[in-house]
Amino acid sequence: MKPHLIDDYPIADSAIHIPAIGLDLSVCIEPSETEGRATLIETRDAPGFGPPLHRHRNETEIFHVLQGRYLFEVDGVLRILQAGETLTARAGTTHRFINISEGTSHMLVLISPGFDATRFFSELRDVMARGIPAPDTLARLGAKWDIEFLGPPLTVEP
Template sequence: MPFQLSISQADEPRIAIPAIGLQLRVRLPQYVSGGSVAIVETTNAPGFGPPLHRHGETEIFYVTAGRYLFEVDGRQFEVRQGEMVTVPGGCAHGFVNIGDTPASQLVTIMPGMDALAFFTELGEAMRAGRPDPAALAAFGQRWGVEFLGPPLRAPQRPAARSGA
C-alpha cells in the first residue's frame, strides 16, 4: 500500500480520557498508510489501563517509559521500558501501568484503523466516567471491539514497615 508524506509534530494536541487515565496522540493516521497501519503514542497514569478487550487488529506495544502488567489470553507478564509485546488480532488483552509515575507506549495497529475517531468517540463515551457495560459494549460493537471485563488492577504492594 502506498504511504503519503506525514509529519507528526511534538506539540500536537493530546486526546485525554481521564476515566481510564489515558492521554494519547495519533502519530500516524491510517489514511497516511493506505489503511495498512496506524501508530499511537499513549501515556497511562499509575494504576490505569484499558478494559480487557479484543479486536481483529494486531497491536505492537513498545514501552518507551515505565512498567506495565499485560494480560494476553489469560497469561500475565510484566513489560518494562525498551521492551515490546505483539498481541495478534483476536487475542483478549489489557494492561495496567504498575509504576508510580506515568508510563508510555508507542502502539502500532495493523491493519490501521481510524484511531483519531475511535479515541475521540471513546473519550466522549467516558466523559462522565466509565460507562455501564451495556453502553461500552454498544460503543465497541460499532468499532469491532469486544469489551470483556474491567481493566487489570495493579498488584498490591506490601505495606511499608514502620521503624525497626
C-alpha cells in the first residue's frame, strides 16, 4: 500500500455530488487499501444541510471537522463541533448532523470496518436525483447497506 495525503484526492475532481442533501463527497481511501479495516471519506456540506437520522448496524464513524461548524446529534445528545474537533458515532448509535456555518463546511469521516462508500453514495445520488425520496425508497436503499433511516435531518431555527 502506498501512503496517502488528502491533497492526493482533490474534491472537485473525484466528488460524488448529491445536491438534494448539499453534499460533495470524495472517497480518499477505499476498504481494499486497508484490508477491509477502514474507509476514509472527505465531505463538503452546504449550509443548512445534513443527513437524516440514521444508524449503521456494522460501522463506526469518526467525524473530524476541518472547516466550519456542525451540530451533531448522537443517541439524542446534541453537540457542536468546529474545526479541529472530533466525534465518534459507534455502530448501532442513532446520529445525524447539520452544517450550521454560513458557508460550506468540510470534514473527514473514518468508517470502520471498511465500507464501499463509492458504491453507496453513488446509489444514494441516483435515488436522490429528483430530490429527497419517499421514506420507503430510502428504507429500501438503507436495508441493502444495513443502514436504518429513522427520521428527518436536523433543522435549526434562523
